[in-house]
Amino acid sequence: MYKKTIFLMSLLLSNILYAQKIDNITGLVIDKGLGKVKENCTICHTGRFIVVNGGDRAFWQNKVRIMQVAYGLWKIEKEDKEALLTYLSKNYSKKKNISINE
Amino acid sequence: MVKKSLFLVIGLFTFCLFASENSIESRLKNIVNTAFVKQNSIDSVVALATNNKMLSQKMAKCAVLIKNSIYVEKNHKVLLESAEKFDAFIHGMYHGDSLLNLKKETDTQVLDELSEVNEEWINFYTHVKNLYKEDKVDMLSYQYIIEHNEKLLKISHKLTQTIQSKTMFNTSDNQVLVNTLKFADRQKMLTQKMLKEKFLVYTNENKKRNNVKLRGSIILFRNGLNGLIQGDKKRGIAPVSNKAILQKLQDILTLYNASEALYIKQNVDMTKMKILTRVDNRLLQLSTEVFSMIQNTLVY
Numbered sequence: 001m002y003k004k005t006i007f008l009m010s011l012l013l014s015n016i017l018y019a020q021k022i023d024n025i026t027g028l029v030i031d032k033g034l035g036k037v038k039e040n041c042t043i044c045h046t047g048r049f050i051v052v053n054g055g056d057r058a059f060w061q062n063k064v065r066i067m068q069v070a071y072g073l074w075k076i077e078k079e080d081k082e083a084l085l086t087y088l089s090k091n092y093s094k095k096k097n098i099s100i101n102e
Numbered sequence: 103m104v105k106k107s108l109f110l111v112i113g114l115f116t117f118c119l120f121a122s123e124n125s126i127e128s129r130l131k132n133i134v135n136t137a138f139v140k141q142n143s144i145d146s147v148v149a150l151a152t153n154n155k156m157l158s159q160k161m162a163k164c165a166v167l168i169k170n171s172i173y174v175e176k177n178h179k180v181l182l183e184s185a186e187k188f189d190a191f192i193h194g195m196y197h198g199d200s201l202l203n204l205k206k207e208t209d210t211q212v213l214d215e216l217s218e219v220n221e222e223w224i225n226f227y228t229h230v231k232n233l234y235k236e237d238k239v240d241m242l243s244y245q246y247i248i249e250h251n252e253k254l255l256k257i258s259h260k261l262t263q264t265i266q267s268k269t270m271f272n273t274s275d276n277q278v279l280v281n282t283l284k285f286a287d288r289q290k291m292l293t294q295k296m297l298k299e300k301f302l303v304y305t306n307e308n309k310k311r312n313n314v315k316l317r318g319s320i321i322l323f324r325n326g327l328n329g330l331i332q333g334d335k336k337r338g339i340a341p342v343s344n345k346a347i348l349q350k351l352q353d354i355l356t357l358y359n360a361s362e363a364l365y366i367k368q369n370v371d372m373t374k375m376k377i378l379t380r381v382d383n384r385l386l387q388l389s390t391e392v393f394s395m396i397q398n399t400l401v402y
């Protein structure tokens with residue numbers, strides 16, 4: 001009983017400690033690089049388009065390239081692009097099985 | 103004696119009840135008034151921040167029109183007025199401005215992002231003022247405006263979203279309102295961006311790249327407009343039910359549908375470009391009215 005309580009308590013504590021804070025306007029995880037996402041991505045679409053996607057650095061790099069070729073997204077400075085791709089691949093690395101319409 | 107005491111007790115009780123009701127009523131009034139004042143202040147700062155995004159594109163558009171000798175005096179006047187408005191918002195955020203209903207900003211994140219905008223703005227404003235003097239276009243300033251207006255746009259957008267995230271509550275109803283306002287605000291900016299890009303294509307300035315940008319802006323404008331009218335789950339927008347807003351959106355749709363072919367068509371002549379200039383002014387005016395109506399409505 002005692003062990004079980006400690007286990008549950010530590011589970012709860014780790015959840016509190018590692019819970020991701022979400023930006024209430026973009027709906028995206030608050031982390032280093034979010035500013036670059038606001039500058040280059042959510043200026044045209046909602047954060048939801050990022051949340052329902054997911055993949056590694058190459059996946060996001062390809063997405064950025066598509067935005068530039070198809071929708072005229074501007075050239076992004078190398079340093080900014082690094083910050084953007086690091087943020088996206090860190091916080092949205094896995095494809096979530098959810099519809100954008102939800 | 104008993105009757106007198108009873109009368110006094112009842113009188114005292116009624117008085118206390120009345121006084122207490124008055125006090126509660128007065129406190130409630132104060133709370134409601136404070137909330138309204140605060141909401142008005144939030145609405146002002148959000149409206150002005152979103153307006154600066156549009157102004158970044160409007161200034162660039164005016165620069166392109168001046169360079170192409172289109173309604174030069176008028177566009178120069180609009181350019182300088184737009185720059186003054188952009189500057190007034192930054193100044194108001196730093197120092198407060200009762201006319202603009204802006205309070206002196208104290209949040210450190212907002213101040214950091216404001217400083218980034220201000221740093222970019224100082225040089226941009228200098229070139230705006232230098233662009234047209236003694237009937238001549240300063241090409242150095244023109245080039246600076248063309249190369250830096252998108253940077254001004256994107257950091258102004260980041261600042262807008264940060265201001266919104268600090269002032270708006272996170273509820274699902276509010277999220278729909280935030281998304282709807284975001285798209286209404288984007289429409290305003292896109293009217294200016296589209297015409298700027300159309301003229302850059304027309305004058306063969308970085309034609310290939312500007313054609314791609316123009317195509318993107320057209321898609322975004324069309325999707326945004328349809329989304330605001332019909333609703334768009336993907337973009338988190340509810341369909342419009344407010345009749346006045348719907349009418350205004352349909353006016354925009356009618357005007358845009360009649361002009362879209364001109365935006366898309368390659369190699370149009372100057373007469374058609376001038377028509378687009380007039381269409382653009384009207385699209386911006388209507389889109390600004392829609393934004394304001396959405397911000398002030400309780401039912402979208």
